């Protein structure tokens with residue numbers, strides 16, 4: 001019977017993947033991985049030049065990409081992003097909500113209102129706006145995969161990035177709620193919760209040799225994560241290989257959170 005299973009469980013040929021925050025870091029690695037696997041990818045961030053460069057690099061290698069700049073904290077930008085994606089490639093099959101912000105460090109008791117409002121808008125509301133726009137397209141296509149970037153900050157307390165952690169917990173909750181609501185239409189929704197990954201976002205942490213050493217020692221795999229470590233999991237969640245997986249938040253942290261080291 002298995003000769004009739006998917007020919008290649010990781011094939012994304014013919015799929016359209018929209019990835020926010022894909023000009024660098026984790027989003028960039030995800031865009032390359034999905035493009036190499038056959039998807040037409042949308043490269044998006046606030047900076048047009050950065051998106052254009054990534055887009056031309058991917059197209060030069062014979063893969064398929066389009067550059068559509070967008071600030072995910074602006075609803076009109078999100079609507080334009082989806083409309084332009086549809087014009088370029090058609091309906092969205094894979095949505096990766098990866099762009100996020102962390103504008104403030106320190107005690108929750110001192111967090112300014114505008115910092116929290118920015119966190120909510122960029123990290124949570126954008127994801128809901130995007131999901132609302134693409135879910136009908138996925139239903140029309142017979143299914144789709146939405147992947148939300150959460151964090152291990154969603155599952156542990158932290159005295160310095162509490163507001164950020166709250167928004168990341170909301171991403172995991174949103175994945176569960178959307179998964180329940182749209183599973184009947186074969187729309188799968190999952191989150192990825194990375195540990196410390198070597199990108200600009202977390203540079204202040206991994207660039208500090210003392211913190212880095214402590215982190216590596218406390219992690220069973222004895223290293224911090226790389227963007228491609230997360231891209232492999234995103235590819236899996238987008239592909240037929242994960243066809244029966246929905247509503248989950250996959251922790252990708254080298255074992256940090258399961259360890260007593």
Ligand SMILES: NC(=O)c1ccc[n+]([C@@H]2O[C@H](COP(=O)([O-])OP(=O)(O)OC[C@H]3O[C@@H](n4cnc5c(N)ncnc54)[C@H](OP(=O)(O)O)[C@@H]3O)[C@@H](O)[C@H]2O)c1
Nearest residue numbers: 021023025026045046047071072099100151197199201202
């Ligand atoms: N790195 C880690 O240790 C780590 C750990 C756990 C979870 N995460 C999560 O992983 C995701 C990616 O983080 P990263 O480490 O890859 O960050 P990064 O290297 O700083 O890249 C962030 C990307 O998002 C874009 N971006 C930022 N704000 C945006 C906005 N308002 N609208 C549109 N695009 C925006 C950036 O480009 P522009 O500046 O041009 O807009 C860039 O392309 C985030 O959701 C983060 O919370 C990261």
